[in-house]
Amino acid sequence: MKSNRLTVNLAGLKLANPTMLASGILGYSAETLEGIVAGGAGAVITKSVGLKPRAGYANPTVVQVDCGLINAMGLPNPGIDEFVKEIRQAKKVLNVPLVVSVYGFSEEEYAAVSKKAADTGADALELNVSCPHVKETGSEIGQKPETLSKVIKKVKAAVDKPVFVKLSPNVTSIADIAEAAAKAGADALTAINTVKAMAIDPETSMPILGNKLGGLSGSAIKPIAVRCVYDIYERVKVPIIGCGGIANWRDAVEFFLAGASAVQIGTAIATKGSSVFRAVSRGIDAYLKRKGFKNVGEIVGLSHRC
Numbered sequence: 001m002k003s004n005r006l007t008v009n010l011a012g013l014k015l016a017n018p019t020m021l022a023s024g025i026l027g028y029s030a031e032t033l034e035g036i037v038a039g040g041a042g043a044v045i046t047k048s049v050g051l052k053p054r055a056g057y058a059n060p061t062v063v064q065v066d067c068g069l070i071n072a073m074g075l076p077n078p079g080i081d082e083f084v085k086e087i088r089q090a091k092k093v094l095n096v097p098l099v100v101s102v103y104g105f106s107e108e109e110y111a112a113v114s115k116k117a118a119d120t121g122a123d124a125l126e127l128n129v130s131c132p133h134v135k136e137t138g139s140e141i142g143q144k145p146e147t148l149s150k151v152i153k154k155v156k157a158a159v160d161k162p163v164f165v166k167l168s169p170n171v172t173s174i175a176d177i178a179e180a181a182a183k184a185g186a187d188a189l190t191a192i193n194t195v196k197a198m199a200i201d202p203e204t205s206m207p208i209l210g211n212k213l214g215g216l217s218g219s220a221i222k223p224i225a226v227r228c229v230y231d232i233y234e235r236v237k238v239p240i241i242g243c244g245g246i247a248n249w250r251d252a253v254e255f256f257l258a259g260a261s262a263v264q265i266g267t268a269i270a271t272k273g274s275s276v277f278r279a280v281s282r283g284i285d286a287y288l289k290r291k292g293f294k295n296v297g298e299i300v301g302l303s304h305r306c
């Protein structure tokens with residue numbers, strides 16, 4: 001939907017509305033992303049892609065639990081050299097910013113994948129330094145401020161597109177990590193990736209997921225994500241993209257009030273379909289109109305007044 005109240009400039013990216021597809025919920029194809037844009041998303045983020053193809057974990061990779069999903073996909077992906085074809089195709093058919101999510105096992109890998117994605121037309125990169133279930137990447141990088149800084153600096157030196165850094169809630173102080181990321185040059189911070197979790201089947205007495213451990217998403221993690229955004233906003237000045245359990249406009253508004261400039265939606269697509277983006281935008285717009293605000297930017301961080 002078009003409304004001046006909803007427009008956002010996110011680290012240089014112009015969004016018609018502040019809702020974005022969260023990384024990984026859907027596959028890689030340009031066609032799938034097109035469906036999400038038709039549902040009203042203001043920007044889309046791809047599933048995380050690495051340097052080489054990766055098969056991911058054995059099934060089951062996703063389990064439904066109360067208030068959400070636990071997943072341990074294991075970062076399955078075709079590798080950046082194959083994925084650039086989808087980036088090219090997506091750029092032809094999408095009329096919203098395309099953000100490519102990148103993971104790596106070293107700073108060099110993050111930079112090499114980011115450069116290939118940016119050279120092929122990605123409008124921004126999102127560094128996945130927060131996946132909770134693959135060794136030697138993801139949160140194993142995002143939990144260590146020094147390693148994280150090196151990754152961000154290397155990527156920033158390799159590309160001239162905005163670099164978002166997606167943070168893990170599985171740390172003692174997310175504000176400390178956010179500060180390190182901001183100092184290293186992150187253009188925006190996404191909070192949060194999934195919360196480390198597991199489920200056990202009483203009948204078999206075994207963990208359900210093939211990988212045993214996974215990451216929890218959906219409405220169960222929303223209060224954790226709101227707290228993370230609030231903590232980060234108190235510490236750093238870079239824009240924050242809120243993510244975690246958003247399913248309706250009230251959830252989104254809560255994130256803006258905590259300090260987010262835009263929001264990502266993932267798990268809710270499974271129950272609400274791609275039109276969740278339009279429904280959330282309409283609700284935000286009606287809220288802003290009712291409260292007398294001219295633009296969503298006016299409510300970012302409002303809950304910090306006291």
Ligand SMILES: Cc1cc2nc3c(=O)[nH]c(=O)nc-3n(C[C@H](O)[C@H](O)[C@H](O)COP(=O)(O)O)c2cc1C
Pocket residue numbers: 022023024025047048062069071073075101128131166192193194216217218219221243244245246264265266267268
């Ligand atoms: C099945 C599934 C796959 C995911 N894959 C990725 C991924 O590849 N990269 C990433 O950064 N986050 C990934 N995530 C995390 C989401 O992008 C998001 O941070 C998390 O699910 C919280 O948002 P939500 O509650 O709206 O889903 C995945 C989540 C799910 C449920």
